[in-house]
Amino acid sequence: MTEQRLPSPVGPAWSRWVGRFLARGVWAADVVGAHRVPRTGPVLLAANHTGVVDGPILIGVAPRPTHILVKEEMFHGPVGLLLTAAGQIPVDRQGGRAALTTALGVLRRGGVVGIFPEGNRGRGDATSARAGIAWLALNGQAPVVPVAILGTRRTGESVGHVPGFRRRLVVEFGDPVVVERAPGVSGRAALVDANEAVRVALSDLVTRASARSGLVLPTDGPDGRDGPDAEPL
Numbered sequence: 001m002t003e004q005r006l007p008s009p010v011g012p013a014w015s016r017w018v019g020r021f022l023a024r025g026v027w028a029a030d031v032v033g034a035h036r037v038p039r040t041g042p043v044l045l046a047a048n049h050t051g052v053v054d055g056p057i058l059i060g061v062a063p064r065p066t067h068i069l070v071k072e073e074m075f076h077g078p079v080g081l082l083l084t085a086a087g088q089i090p091v092d093r094q095g096g097r098a099a100l101t102t103a104l105g106v107l108r109r110g111g112v113v114g115i116f117p118e119g120n121r122g123r124g125d126a127t128s129a130r131a132g133i134a135w136l137a138l139n140g141q142a143p144v145v146p147v148a149i150l151g152t153r154r155t156g157e158s159v160g161h162v163p164g165f166r167r168r169l170v171v172e173f174g175d176p177v178v179v180e181r182a183p184g185v186s187g188r189a190a191l192v193d194a195n196e197a198v199r200v201a202l203s204d205l206v207t208r209a210s211a212r213s214g215l216v217l218p219t220d221g222p223d224g225r226d227g228p229d230a231e232p233l
Helices: 010-026 054-061 077-085 097-108 132-140 187-213
Strands: 028-032 043-047 066-071 089-091 112-115 144-150 168-173
Touching: 010 028, 010 054, 010 066, 010 077, 028 054, 043 054, 043 132, 043 187, 054 066, 054 112, 054 144, 054 168, 066 097, 089 097, 097 112, 097 132, 112 132, 132 187, 144 187, 168 187
Parallel strands: 028 168, 043 112, 043 144, 066 089, 066 112
Antiparallel strands: 144 168
């Protein structure tokens, strides 16, 4: 992946102001622990995912301009043009290798990449995580900062629901997680261990943030039924 093919850092620099307006003006987002995000160097933000506005909220409250991996289907029409201009990274649900390569390039130039490790919008409890973020953390030598996003979807609301005006939201950044491949450990084993470390850190943060804020996760899946079913991204 050449530098010319990477998304421009200009996009996240201006789009974060749009996200900030949404987070602080349209909705009432409380932000906790933003100082835990390293100020320089490559960083991965790993957030739980319950609703359609999680991405814009994360962009708006992150202390550094952020490129977020977004499902490829969103890159059509006016929304697609906006996402491209904002420097976001399309993800092919059938593969994802191109998106990971692009994200790795962003990390290697010292940028910030945001990922929803669950790979879907659902209950947001981080009971599962895809290995893409662990691969990026290991190959990009980037710390992973877990991010709990609460309030964007309530029980009974669809994953595409847009929260009402001035709804209270909470975004909490956790302590960075550093993963490394230890000597003598296979690449596959290192990937599994790193992925589980990130998942546990995110799940624990979501649980603690929910207890502190009083904002609970939705108890239903995206189709309105109880359970872990989720719409794939």
